[in-house]
Amino acid sequence: MKARLLKALQKSTADYAEIRVETEDSSVIAYRGREVETAGTSSVRGGIVRACTRGGWGMVTFDSLAQLGEQVKEACACAKLVGEEKTELAEVEPVDAEKPVTLEHDFRGVSLDDKLALLKAYNDIILGAAPSIESSSVGYGDSFRTVYFASTRGNYFMEQRPRVTCRFMAVARDGALVQRAYDGISSTTTYDAVLGMEDKVRETAERADALLRAPKCEGGTYSVILDPELAGVFVHEAFGHLSEADLVYENAQMRELMCLGREVGVAGLNVIDDGSLGNYTGTGAFDDEGTPTGETYLIRGGALAGHLHSLETAAKMGAKPTGNARAIGRSVPPICRMTNTYVTNGDIPVGELFAGVDRGVYACDAFGGQTALEMFTFSAGYGYRIENGQRGELLRDVTLTGNVFQTLKSIDGIGNDLVISKRGGGCGKGGQSPLPVSVGSPHLRIRDVVIGGG
Amino acid sequence: MRKPMIENSESRLRQGVERANSAGASAAKLSLGHSESTHCSFERGRLKETGSSESLSYNVEVLVDGRCGTSSGNRIEKLDEMIDRAIVLAKVGSTAHFNAYPPPGALTPVKTHSERTLGLARERMIESCGQMVEALREYDPDLFISATGSRNESEDITVTTGGVCHQASRTAWSLSSHVQRTKGTDILFAGYGRGWCDLNEFYAPSVIAGRVLVDLRNAEKTVEPPTGKVKAYIPPEQLPAFLMPFMAGINGRNVAKGDSPLAGRLGEQVLAKSITIVDHPHVDYASGACEIDSDGIPTRKQTLFENGVLRRFLYDLDTAGLAGAEPTGNSGCYPYWLLVTPGVRPSSELLADIDDGIYIKALIGYGQGNIINGDFSCNVGLGYRIHNGEITGRIKDTMIAGNLYDLFAENVELSSDLDHAGRMPHAVIEGLSVASRSA
Numbered sequence: 096m097k098a099r100l101l102k103a104l105q106k107s108t109a110d111y112a113e114i115r116v117e118t119e120d121s122s123v124i125a126y127r128g129r130e131v132e133t134a135g136t137s138s139v140r141g142g143i144v145r146a147c148t149r150g151g152w153g154m155v156t157f158d159s160l161a162q163l164g165e166q167v168k169e170a171c172a173c174a175k176l177v178g179e180e181k182t183e184l185a186e187v188e189p190v191d192a193e194k195p196v197t198l199e200h201d202f203r204g205v206s207l208d209d210k211l212a213l214l215k216a217y218n219d220i221i222l223g224a225a226p227s228i229e230s231s232s233v234g235y236g237d238s239f240r241t242v243y244f245a246s247t248r249g250n251y252f253m254e255q256r257p258r259v260t261c262r263f264m265a266v267a268r269d270g271a272l273v274q275r276a277y278d279g280i281s282s283t284t285t286y287d288a289v290l291g292m293e294d295k296v297r298e299t300a301e302r303a304d305a306l307l308r309a310p311k312c313e314g315g316t317y318s319v320i321l322d323p324e325l326a327g328v329f330v331h332e333a334f335g336h337l338s339e340a341d342l343v344y345e346n347a348q349m350r351e352l353m354c355l356g357r358e359v360g361v362a363g364l365n366v367i368d369d370g371s372l373g374n375y376t377g378t379g380a381f382d383d384e385g386t387p388t389g390e391t392y393l394i395r396g397g398a399l400a401g402h403l404h405s406l407e408t409a410a411k412m413g414a415k416p417t418g419n420a421r422a423i424g425r426s427v428p429p430i431c432r433m434t435n436t437y438v439t440n441g442d443i444p445v446g447e448l449f450a451g452v453d454r455g456v457y458a459c460d461a462f463g464g465q466t467a468l469e470m471f472t473f474s475a476g477y478g479y480r481i482e483n484g485q486r487g488e489l490l491r492d493v494t495l496t497g498n499v500f501q502t503l504k505s506i507d508g509i510g511n512d513l514v515i516s517k518r519g520g521g522c523g524k525g526g527q528s529p530l531p532v533s534v535g536s537p538h539l540r541i542r543d544v545v546i547g548g549g
Numbered sequence: 550m551r552k553p554m555i556e557n558s559e560s561r562l563r564q565g566v567e568r569a570n571s572a573g574a575s576a577a578k579l580s581l582g583h584s585e586s587t588h589c590s591f592e593r594g595r596l597k598e599t600g601s602s603e604s605l606s607y608n609v610e611v612l613v614d615g616r617c618g619t620s621s622g623n624r625i626e627k628l629d630e631m632i633d634r635a636i637v638l639a640k641v642g643s644t645a646h647f648n649a650y651p652p653p654g655a656l657t658p659v660k661t662h663s664e665r666t667l668g669l670a671r672e673r674m675i676e677s678c679g680q681m682v683e684a685l686r687e688y689d690p691d692l693f694i695s696a697t698g699s700r701n702e703s704e705d706i707t708v709t710t711g712g713v714c715h716q717a718s719r720t721a722w723s724l725s726s727h728v729q730r731t732k733g734t735d736i737l738f739a740g741y742g743r744g745w746c747d748l749n750e751f752y753a754p755s756v757i758a759g760r761v762l763v764d765l766r767n768a769e770k771t772v773e774p775p776t777g778k779v780k781a782y783i784p785p786e787q788l789p790a791f792l793m794p795f796m797a798g799i800n801g802r803n804v805a806k807g808d809s810p811l812a813g814r815l816g817e818q819v820l821a822k823s824i825t826i827v828d829h830p831h832v833d834y835a836s837g838a839c840e841i842d843s844d845g846i847p848t849r850k851q852t853l854f855e856n857g858v859l860r861r862f863l864y865d866l867d868t869a870g871l872a873g874a875e876p877t878g879n880s881g882c883y884p885y886w887l888l889v890t891p892g893v894r895p896s897s898e899l900l901a902d903i904d905d906g907i908y909i910k911a912l913i914g915y916g917q918g919n920i921i922n923g924d925f926s927c928n929v930g931l932g933y934r935i936h937n938g939e940i941t942g943r944i945k946d947t948m949i950a951g952n953l954y955d956l957f958a959e960n961v962e963l964s965s966d967l968d969h970a971g972r973m974p975h976a977v978i979e980g981l982s983v984a985s986r987s988a
């Protein structure tokens with residue numbers, strides 16, 4: 096493949112051109128209620144040529160590799176039509192690498208019968224957990240993606256990116272009231288990660304049942320403690336996306352809003368994005384422009400410390416590329432994205448965080464979140480009342496909203512119990528969703544958070 | 550577009566169906582799609598990128614011993630292998646609630662392919678985007694302006710063991726512009742876009758940019774939102790989002806699996822008497838226009854809610870079998886193209902009648918949580934306060950919540966005027982709960 100890509104790139108007439116070709120084999124099996132709902136498999140191959148001339152981009156996507164040279168020419172012609180300025184793309188160390196992976200327990204060797212038996216066992220646990228459990232959903236998916244990349248700078252890499260995921264949901268009903276609870280796990284290293292989750296599955300189903308009897312969280316302004324899962328999602332959604340340099344680099348006002356050194360939080364607040372961290376869902380050796388991944392401080396000591404860059408944004412902002420140009424698949428260009436994003440540990444034991452709250456809400460787990468830059472809304476999976484420093488009754492319908500900058504400044508306690516979620520999240524941006532990412536945080540205590548009431 | 554490619558594929562798909570049959574499948578369905586598109590995009594007010602894309606994909610569904618397996622891919626040379634893999638998967642697959650794909654039925658023809666759209670050159674799209682950008686920049690040179698245009702042509706073919714062999718070709722264009730205005734930590738997003746299969750008068754760059762300009766003008770001033778239970782004025786482009794729980798509720802799969810609060814309520818008054826909703830897949834050149842569903846069943850025009858009375862659940866082939874109902878020709882049990890019947894008074898009068906309320910242009914965080922039950926709670930991304938029948942300014946940090954089944958149960962007034970495509974009216978609902986952070 097290397098020779099083939101580099102040969103096609105010889106047709107380039109642009110300032111810069113690259114080809115990324117991917118193959119992906121995936122399979123999915125899912126239960127819904129008593130029955131298997133889906134059993135499917137997919138095998139695809141294709142790619143994209145990107146060319147840049149005088150700062151303008153041309154892009155051609157393809158499914159067949161038969162005419163790569165022609166596609167390089169066409170992308171270059173498109174770029175020429177666009178560019179009127181200067182091509183500015185940051186330099187990185189030359190890359191010539193192959194990163195095959197060896198899975199501890201390769202999911203491709205596991206029989207369909209075994210996978211099905213596992214799902215059935217989880218599904219039976221949910222359906223039998225309580226009389227109120229009306230329906231279930233248990234999904235297994237695996238994907239083996241291989242990325243080949245070459246550019247006119249002579250860079251080349253091949254990286255294998257396997258992933259196995261198991262997610263489950265319980266639906267409980269009492270009359271017209273329906274409550275759901277979710278959980279799941281994701282691994283890039285072994286099929287065994289999806290095994291042995293019986294207790295977690297049972298807890299999830301029992302929570303859906305308990306939520307039926309939980310009161311709604313009344314709307315209002317509260318002191319809130321976020322559990323690590325929700326805190327991680329909050330930092331990713333509400334803040335992390337603002338650090339993506341493609342939103343910032345050409346926008347003078349955004350550059351001012353996100354300018355490095357600006358105080359955005361308490362002195363103890365550090366937020367890091369690290370695509371090279373361990374084996375999480377957002378982990379990889381290279382981004383989709385061939386830049387090695389690494390650790391980037393987004394907030395250090397409460398002040399903005401970095402942005403997440405592609406080659407172009409790095410050059411235009413005078414920064415170093417951070418390895419955050421990621422594409423969700425073969426036919427889309429890489430854009431600035433997060434990888435594994437987390438809040439570093441503070442020094443307050445969780446018990447002390449709670450002790451500081453007379454009347455508040457402990458918000459746990461995330462159903463999902465959405466932001467429009469400064470504004471965010473997201474739903475906790477469930478919550479608890481906090482009274483006089485004690486965790487109280489279970490609450491449902493906990494939806495948090497607010498302005499991210501006000502909220503970051505309102506963090507008044509950072510726990511010392513960092514957890515990076517193994518669940519594996521899917522991030523959406525610019526129509527590219529779900530991109531594998533991970534989030535993490537210790538418990539966070541935040542003052543004056545608006546919780547919406549029904 | 551290389552038309553012959555699809556023609557060759559017909560015999561290839563027929564062979565595939567035979568292969569599945571002889572390998573033990575009692576029924577099989579193969580479909581193949583090919584599409585080509587070209588696009589351009591402007592960022593920060595200047596042309597940033599243009600390009601083209603080509604894609605091919607196929608889907609295989611087989612039934613073996615009453616179980617269903619599926620596979621998909623984009624390498625035609627691997628079609629046989631993928632058929633075999635679907636057959637293997639069917640052994641652990643989903644229980645099928647049908648035995649055979651139905652024979653061909655009478656189709657209602659609908660136009661989805663337009664020569665005029667094929668003639669939409671990349672240069673013209675670039676020019677149109679440039680025109681929108683110019684109009685917006687003239688209003689405010691500090692805006693961060695983006696614009697995109699695209700043109701697409703596709704062909705699809707479906708072959709089933711029921712004897713259906715159906716080809717459909719489609720063209721489509723889209724054109725949109727978006728702006729971001731940043732003042733300190735205050736950020737405003739506004740945007741508008743259109744798309745259609747035929748290159749008709751809907752393709753109007755100055756009108757599209759004009760809609761964004763109206764939002765920018767309305768949002769010049771920020772005002773405090775009203776709080777408590779208020780009236781909400783919902784424009785046509787937002788109405789489908791508010792109807793979402795009802796569409797999830799009539800989805801036959803949700804009904805059969807016990808997830809829909811509408812189960813067992815056919816013939817009951819569910820929504821306000823003012824609301825009639827029709828699914829109409831036969832509007833020429835509409836984005837949802839379609840002659841057959843993915844199982845080869847003819848699509849049909851159907852009234853879903855008539856004067857607020859629930860009339861229909863939507864069923865695809867498998868779900869119909871599960872529910873003991875007739876299939877309605879709706880792939881995935883989803884509607885194709887919703888039409889909401891207009892009301893009596895023009896939207897201008899509806900607006901003028903609101904003493905105190907909010908005008909909802911965009912939502913953030915909508916659709917999370919328990920939306921199928923109608924419960925929602927989210928931020929207003931872009932919205933205005935209406936006071937004494939006039940838009941008085943933009944509202945910020947405003948959260949709305951409620952239950953859509955309650956909000957749409959009575960006191961819903963729809964406008965007599967519809968959007969440009971003749972789909973959706975403006976709506977006014979009462980009793981929406983509004984909370985403000987600054988309150």
Ligand SMILES: [Zn+2]
Binds near residue numbers: 332521
């Ligand atoms: Zn995200």
